[in-house]
Amino acid sequence: xxxxxxxxxxxxxxxxxxxxxxxxxxxxxxxxxxxxxxxxxxxxxxxxxxxxxxxxxxxxxxxxxxxxxxxxxxxxxxxxxxxxxxxxxxxxxxxxxxxxxxxxxxxxxxxxxxxxxxxxxxxxxxxxxxxxxxxxxxxxxxxxxxxxxxxxxxxxxxxxxxxxxxxxxxxxxxxxxxxxxxxxxxxxxxxxxxxxxxxxxxxxxxxxxxxxxxxxxxxxxxxxxxxxxxxxxxxxxxxxxxxxxxxxxxxxxxxxxxxxxxxxxxxxxxxxxxxxxxxxxxxxxxxxxxxxxxxxxxxxxxxxxxxxxxxxxxxxxxxxxxxxxxxxxxxxxxxxxxxxxxxxxxxxxxxxxxxxxxxxxxxxxxxxxxxxxxxxxxxxxxxxxxxxxxxxxxxxxxxxxxxxxxxxxxxxxxxxxxxxxxxxxxxxxxxxxxxxxxxxxxxxxxxxxxxxxxxxxxxx
Amino acid sequence: xxxxxxxxxxxxxxxxxxxxxxxxxxxxxxxxxxxxxxxxxxxxxxxxxxxxxxxxxxxxxxxxxxxxxxxxxxxxxxxxxxxxxxxxxxxxxxxxxxxxxxxxxxxxxxxxxxxxxxxxxxxxxxxxxxxxxxxxxxxxxxxxxxxxxxxxxxxxxxxxxxxxxxxxxxxxxxxxxxxx
Numbered sequence: 001x002x003x004x005x006x007x008x009x010x011x012x013x014x015x016x017x018x019x020x021x022x023x024x025x026x027x028x029x030x031x032x033x034x035x036x037x038x039x040x041x042x043x044x045x046x047x048x049x050x051x052x053x054x055x056x057x058x059x060x061x062x063x064x065x066x067x068x069x070x071x072x073x074x075x076x077x078x079x080x081x082x083x084x085x086x087x088x089x090x091x092x093x094x095x096x097x098x099x100x101x102x103x104x105x106x107x108x109x110x111x112x113x114x115x116x117x118x119x120x121x122x123x124x125x126x127x128x129x130x131x132x133x134x135x136x137x138x139x140x141x142x143x144x145x146x147x148x149x150x151x152x153x154x155x156x157x158x159x160x161x162x163x164x165x166x167x168x169x170x171x172x173x174x175x176x177x178x179x180x181x182x183x184x185x186x187x188x189x190x191x192x193x194x195x196x197x198x199x200x201x202x203x204x205x206x207x208x209x210x211x212x213x214x215x216x217x218x219x220x221x222x223x224x225x226x227x228x229x230x231x232x233x234x235x236x237x238x239x240x241x242x243x244x245x246x247x248x249x250x251x252x253x254x255x256x257x258x259x260x261x262x263x264x265x266x267x268x269x270x271x272x273x274x275x276x277x278x279x280x281x282x283x284x285x286x287x288x289x290x291x292x293x294x295x296x297x298x299x300x301x302x303x304x305x306x307x308x309x310x311x312x313x314x315x316x317x318x319x320x321x322x323x324x325x326x327x328x329x330x331x332x333x334x335x336x337x338x339x340x341x342x343x344x345x346x347x348x349x350x351x352x353x354x355x356x357x358x359x360x361x362x363x364x365x366x367x368x369x370x371x372x373x374x375x376x377x378x379x380x381x382x383x384x385x386x387x388x389x390x391x392x393x394x395x396x397x398x399x400x401x402x403x404x405x406x407x408x409x410x411x412x413x414x415x416x417x418x419x420x421x422x423x424x425x426x427x428x429x430x431x432x433x434x435x436x437x438x439x440x441x442x443x444x445x446x447x448x449x450x451x452x453x454x455x456x457x458x459x460x
Numbered sequence: 461x462x463x464x465x466x467x468x469x470x471x472x473x474x475x476x477x478x479x480x481x482x483x484x485x486x487x488x489x490x491x492x493x494x495x496x497x498x499x500x501x502x503x504x505x506x507x508x509x510x511x512x513x514x515x516x517x518x519x520x521x522x523x524x525x526x527x528x529x530x531x532x533x534x535x536x537x538x539x540x541x542x543x544x545x546x547x548x549x550x551x552x553x554x555x556x557x558x559x560x561x562x563x564x565x566x567x568x569x570x571x572x573x574x575x576x577x578x579x580x581x582x583x584x585x586x587x588x589x590x591x592x593x594x595x596x597x598x599x600x601x602x603x604x605x606x607x608x609x610x611x612x613x614x615x616x617x618x619x620x621x622x623x624x625x626x627x628x629x630x631x632x633x634x635x636x637x638x639x640x
Contacts, residue, residue, distance in 0.1 A: 273507035430483040452509035
């Protein structure tokens with residue numbers, strides 16, 4: 001793991017990291033620091049030389065205000081570094097203890113940025129920085145990471161592997177891309193599954209239709225598509241989804257515009273009421289998080305502002321023990337994944353919540369969420385969350401937690417009603433409706449249908 | 461707070477408005493209403509959770525009248541007893557749709573729901589909450605639709621001059637009304 005630090009950062013962090021005892025245990029932790037001032041020009045220099053902290057700081061300021069650094073450097077201004085301990089406690093969830101959370105605050109004149117110093121164990125062997133050949137979110141190393149998440153989830157997560165009790169079931173139509181042992185195909189086929197009597201592994205696609213009409217299944221081209229579809233007539237997002245499906249070794253893919261007859265009201269009414277099954281039973285939901293329509297694709301070249309994981313180590317002045325931390329910009333999940341256009345769409349909400357696993361292809365990195373865990377390429381061993389948030393995310397929701405990703409549905413969770421099943425369920429439903437009502441919908445008549453898959457699960 | 465032109469859901473449902481909705485983070489203690497039945501009619505018979513063509517809640521409760529509403533500040537309206545001095549506000553009301561300058565003030569009714577217990581705070585002041593209703597456009601005895609909600613720090617629901625008379629309820633029993 002790359003823990004490069006410049007001398008200034010190393011000294012500053014070391015002198016504010018203390019060795020204390022907590023009974024028998026040694027407790028190594030940051031304490032509030034004094035301001036540490038360094039010239040902007042120096043920080044830019046050490047950033048270029050590869051200091052993880054300086055690189056992060058320079059990059060963040062650049063993306064916030066492109067000309068800030070240039071002006072500040074010209075005026076001979078300085079950057080102020082400071083470690084701040086924020087106490088965190090919540091009186092409502094009564095099992096919580098107060099905790100000390102260290103932050104690194106960095107400011108230039110009036111602008112301030114803030115990173116959580118997230119403690120990690122040193123057992124992370126993998127270098128999670130950006131390597132050559134890793135410049136795209138469709139690169140081999142991205143797939144290797146995602147594959148690890150998928151394997152871990154399929155082996156370890158009970159909630160993610162349980163399916164609704166329908167027995168054997170497959171969506172009425174699926175796109176067959178051929179056995180995964182075959183080379184990457186040039187044509188795929190639309191298949192009907194009515195005679196199958198078995199469950200199959202398939203992926204689904206979550207995408208924005210946007211202003212571009214995607215390639216659609218119509219009554220007139222049904223038989224044509226069942227004979228075969230050349231991949232190169234399909235829009236980029238569909239092509240990338242086919243590649244990802246093939247790359248994960250899965251034979252079937254479900255895409256709404258190709259698996260529901262778009263000019264048949266009857267087919268639409270029937271199929272759109274089956275979303276709880278279609279998404280709930282997929283192996284993996286591929287989310288075109290960075291695309292506003294079907295031409296955008298899943299895979300993107302990472303922007304220069306993406307630095308990968310930034311690790312730092314701090315060596316004890318008394319015994320040389322090394323403590324490891326990762327710099328965590330706490331807005332990343334929200335800014336890069338949650339607020340992407342795809343996740344503001346009403347239909348997409350149930351696709352995301354119903355599918356056991358969603359792999360989000362965002363602009364700079366992949367995001368993973370399943371019913372039990374979250375990852376991103378920057379945090380490949382688990383996306384961090386604060387203690388309070390962890391309790392809320394893990395708030396028990398028996399009956400739905402093995403059918404839905406419930407972690408966003410526990411705001412206002414209250415230990416006072418942890419044993420009250422009905423109240424817990426109504427809390428989750430109310431949170432769901434509140435989130436949902438903020439989403440955008442093209443056809444107002446879809447307001448109830450677009451959430452009907454989740455509604456059917458709550459009704460069970 | 462926009463109601464759409466096309467029918468989407470009954471007025472008491474979050475699905476009838478096209479703006480973000482908020483639930484109060486808590487629950488109602490000592491409820492003042494009893495739901496007798498609630499139903500919604502699906503447009504497509506087999507998609508039970510899809511579109512609906514109508515829906516109602518039949519309930520027993522205490523209907524209050526002789527009340528007026530007027531804009532107070534921001535999106536908040538003041539609910540006052542009819543003919544009372546302007547200072548005595550009975551409750552603060554949030555309409556689902558703001559009255560336009562040309563809109564005639566509707567004849568409103570109040571349906572107290574109970575006292576509200578907030579999750580995120582320790583037990584403090586008592587807060588009474590309820591629905592503000594208007595009679596249904598299609599005049600039918602005891603039929604109402606939701607117009608907004610009200611919150612009040614004191615319970616004035618015992619006041620006899622504000623109790624709605626019998627003909628404001630449906631025929632089929634004591635204190636029964638239907639919300640569409």
